[in-house]
Amino acid sequence: FKEAMDSYETFFDQYVAFMQKYQAAPGNLSLLGDYAKFLAQYSDMMSKMDEWDDGTLSNTELSYYIEVTSRISQKLLTVAQ
DSSP: OHHHHHHHHHHHHHHHHHHHHHHHOTTOTHHHHHHHHHHHHHHHHHHHHHTTOSSOOOHHHHHHHHHHHHHHHHHHHTTOO
């Protein structure tokens, strides 16, 4: 579970870095290919995360889930427009 959550957070770290590049140069057409890759990765990542949504998380896992998703939310706020 921890490995899956760490992978989830790493994906969003990469996404935030991409969005920062995009915001710095919104007319850069080379970023469109990168964006398409992120969409595919996002779909895959969400499918994997759905596997954990079965209500069987331990208290420790639930605590880590909340910790990771909170950090991700904070990171996403930095690139929200």
